Amino acid sequence: xxxxxAVDAYYGSFHALFGIGLSVEKGExxxxxxxxxxxxxxxxxxxSGLVKxxxxxxxxxxxxxxxxxxxxIIELGIAHVPxxxxxxxxxxxxxxxxxxxxxxxxxxxxxxxxxxxxxxxPILAARSKQLAGTLSGGxxxxxxxxxxxxxxxxxxxMDEPSAGLAPVIxxxxxxxxxxxxxxxxxxxxxxxxxxxxLKVVNRAYLxxxxxxxxxxxxxxxLGSEEIRRAYIGV
Amino acid sequence: xxxxxxLETIINGLLLGxxxxxxxxxxxxxxxxxxxxxxxxxxxxxxGMYTIFFLYSKFGIPLVLASLAGIAxxxxxxxxxxxxxxxxxxxxxxxxxxxATGGLLFFLQSFITLLFGVEFRNxxxxxxxxxxxxxxxxxxxxxxxxxxxxGMIALYLFLAKTYMGTAIRAISQDRDVMVLxxxxxxxxxxxxxxxxxxxxxxxxxxxxxxxxxxxxIGLSFGPITFMICVLGGLGNMIGGFVAAFIFSQVIAVGGxxxxxxxxxxxxxxxxxxxxxxxxxGILGRRS
Numbered sequence: 001x002x003x004x005x006a007v008d009a010y011y012g013s014f015h016a017l018f019g020i021g022l023s024v025e026k027g028e029x030x031x032x033x034x035x036x037x038x039x040x041x042x043x044x045x046x047x048s049g050l051v052k053x054x055x056x057x058x059x060x061x062x063x064x065x066x067x068x069x070x071x072x073i074i075e076l077g078i079a080h081v082p083x084x085x086x087x088x089x090x091x092x093x094x095x096x097x098x099x100x101x102x103x104x105x106x107x108x109x110x111x112x113x114x115x116x117x118x119x120x121x122p123i124l125a126a127r128s129k130q131l132a133g134t135l136s137g138g139x140x141x142x143x144x145x146x147x148x149x150x151x152x153x154x155x156x157x158m159d160e161p162s163a164g165l166a167p168v169i170x171x172x173x174x175x176x177x178x179x180x181x182x183x184x185x186x187x188x189x190x191x192x193x194x195x196x197x198l199k200v201v202n203r204a205y206l207x208x209x210x211x212x213x214x215x216x217x218x219x220x221x222l223g224s225e226e227i228r229r230a231y232i233g234v
Numbered sequence: 235x236x237x238x239x240x241l242e243t244i245i246n247g248l249l250l251g252x253x254x255x256x257x258x259x260x261x262x263x264x265x266x267x268x269x270x271x272x273x274x275x276x277x278x279x280x281x282g283m284y285t286i287f288f289l290y291s292k293f294g295i296p297l298v299l300a301s302l303a304g305i306a307x308x309x310x311x312x313x314x315x316x317x318x319x320x321x322x323x324x325x326x327x328x329x330x331x332x333x334a335t336g337g338l339l340f341f342l343q344s345f346i347t348l349l350f351g352v353e354f355r356n357x358x359x360x361x362x363x364x365x366x367x368x369x370x371x372x373x374x375x376x377x378x379x380x381x382x383x384x385g386m387i388a389l390y391l392f393l394a395k396t397y398m399g400t401a402i403r404a405i406s407q408d409r410d411v412m413v414l415x416x417x418x419x420x421x422x423x424x425x426x427x428x429x430x431x432x433x434x435x436x437x438x439x440x441x442x443x444x445x446x447x448x449x450x451i452g453l454s455f456g457p458i459t460f461m462i463c464v465l466g467g468l469g470n471m472i473g474g475f476v477a478a479f480i481f482s483q484v485i486a487v488g489g490x491x492x493x494x495x496x497x498x499x500x501x502x503x504x505x506x507x508x509x510x511x512x513x514x515g516i517l518g519r520r521s
Contacts, residue, residue: 048414074416086411088404099404102397103416151416 001026001155001186002047002078007056009039009046016042018211019056024155029177029187033194033221033231034207040190041083043207044157047188048080049073060155075103077154083163085144089133093124093143096132100150109152117146120179138169145176155186162193174200194231198222240490242369247486248479249371252379253440255478257455258462259386259471260433266406266469267426270320270331274339276456278315278431282308282438283447284346291357304442305435312431316424324423339452347449354446361443378440385436386475389429402426406469461505467518477516481505 002024009017017039024030032040045051047058049070058065060076068076079100088096097117101110118125121142127135132143141161148156161177162170170193177200181187191197198204198218206214206227214221221227261275272278282304289300319338323330361374393399401417402425412419437455445451462481466473481501489497512518 050413069418070413071416071418074414080414082411082414086408086414088407090407091400091404095400095403098397098400099412099415099417102401106416107397147415 001028001061002188003057003059004047005057007046007058008054009042009051010054011042011051015054016051016210017046020207020212022205022212024186024188026154026186027184028203029181029189029201031197031201031204031218032188032190032207033192033197033204034213035231036192037209038207039210040192040207041159044080044159044188044190047073047078047157074151074153075105077152078157079148079151079153079155080157081144081148081159081161083159085140087132087135087140087143087147090131092129093132093135094128096143096147097124097150100147103151106151110150113150113152117149120149120183121146136169137165138172141165141169141173142176145180149180149185153185155188156180158187158189160190160192162191162196170196194227195222238368240487242371243486243490244483245369245371246375247483249375249379250486251479251482252382253437254455254459254462254482255475256382256385256433256440257437257459258466258474258478259389260430260437261459261463262466262469262471262474263389263402263433264426264430265463266471267402268316268320268324268423269469270324270328271335271460271468272315272430273332273336273456274315274342274452275430275434276452276454276459277339277342278308278311278434279438279441279455280346280447280449280452281311281342282435283442283445283451284350286439286442287355287357287447291355297357297359301439301442304438305432308435308438309428309432312434313424313428315431316427320427321420321423339456343449343452350449352449354448356446357442359443372444374443378443381436381440385433389433392429398422398425402429461502465505465508465515467515470515470517473515473517480516 004020004022007017007020008015020043032043034040042051046053047065049065049068053066060078063076065073088099097114101107101113106113123139124143124146132140135143158177161173165173174196177187177189181200189197189201198221201218203217204215204221205212206221214224214227257275257279261272265271285307286300286304289295289303290297315335315338319334320331323334361372364371364373364376393403401412401422405412405419405422409419458481462477463474465481466475466477484501484504485497488500
């Protein structure tokens with residue numbers, strides 16, 4: 001579904017990503033794991049068109065992402081749940097969801113989509129008139145995912161959904177990810193919480209200082225002595 | 235003791251407040267969304283007044299149609315201000331945008347002076363003065379107030395109910411994330427500018443009923459509109475709305491107890507004092 005080949009990215013003169021090759025198949029959940037500053041967020045930003053790739057190829061279902069303007073990426077079925085959720089804090093949940101359905105194709109299905117996400121997350125339906133800024137961290141993450149789902153995406157990019165949340169809530173967030181998967185969405189998730197995320201994905205890539213250092217199924221990575229020692233601390 | 239003249243003054247102040255609130259709303263909308271102050275906002279009103287004047291008085295087009303055309307012309311002007319002037323300067327130091335729209339102010343004033351001269355014109359329509367319980371209320375002012383209120387309700391509904399309106403509210407809360415929602419910020423800015431222009435056009439329709447038109451008419455409303463916006467908290471539409479009525483009451487009642495000019499003096503003095511007490515404005519969020 002999503003293919004990256006030899007993708008490079010720069011922030012000004014800073015070389016952030018080196019020759020990234022990555023693929024996500026339909027129905028899969030794939031994680032990109034790695035330490036802080038490895039370039040995980042940059043990788044998602046390149047896919048969403050927020051950072052222009054310096055070189056390489058990116059395709060979504062065969063379509064070249066480099067020729068698509070950033071605001072049109074979502075129309076190809078890629079929805080991005082950004083780091084720190086980035087809800088509109090002084091707007092109601094329902095208004096946040098409405099923005100999620102801004103694209104012309106999503107507007108037509110607004111009611112169906114709203115019913116779908118409210119069915120998935122009933123707590124949002126109960127609080128639809130509440131300002132998003134007044135929600136708890138876990139509820140905000142739920143709302144951010146729901147907002148992304150309003151665009152009727154094929155694939156969800158999730159940037160550190162567990163960041164800044166209390167441990168109990170982190171568990172809930174990973175349950176949300178599983179829930180999304182069961183609904184048939186393809187997921188590409190970036191996480192520092194490696195042990196948790198590997199439980200909910202099929203495969204993962206290990207990103208270090210801008211390059212992919214290892215990849216494999218969750219079981220392979222969880223079994224890897226090197227990863228266990230460096231990142232899981234067992 | 236009940237004073238019918240004071241009540242008449244208060245009602246007139248209220249009616250004046252409607253148009254000021256409309257002007258403040260347009261300026262606040264643009265500032266809130268694009269983070270740019272259009273120094274030339276009242277000059278767009280002036281252009282609208284001339285448009286209506288020429289269409290109605292010179293070409294004999296019915297006033298309602300001329301007014302709608304005036305709104306459309308100023309809306310297009312608003313769009314062009316963003317397209318031609320603000321858009322190339324977005325992302326540069328804010329002083330550049332102030333200077334550019336300030337320059338446009340002088341350009342528009344001089345251009346209109348060159349075209350039409352400095353003489354005062356009016357559409358020559360005398361609307362009646364209504365009498366209620368011994369109070370005299372100008373029908374033009376009443377009409378202006380009611381239309382301004384309808385205009386503001388229409389804007390509220392647009393912002394609350396439509397996708398573009400929701401995007402306009404959202405973009406002022408988080409600029410950078412909008413692109414992930416599939417929103418092209420440039421289009422939102424252009425739509426906002428056109429709406430801001432349209433509101434200035436609507437104000438022109440209402441002011442043309444009450445005031446003579448001349449190239450410097452913008453100076454009668456521009457500064458006061460800025461002060462209202464700042465008093466209410468720049469970019470805060472509700473704050474601007476409240477401040478418009480406070481300002482118009484102070485001007486009207488101050489003018490009642492002293493003289494008309496003193497009404498303005500009192501209003502500006504209150505403004506200066508308020509800036510010391512609450513520099514972020516009455517309902518301002520940023521401190």
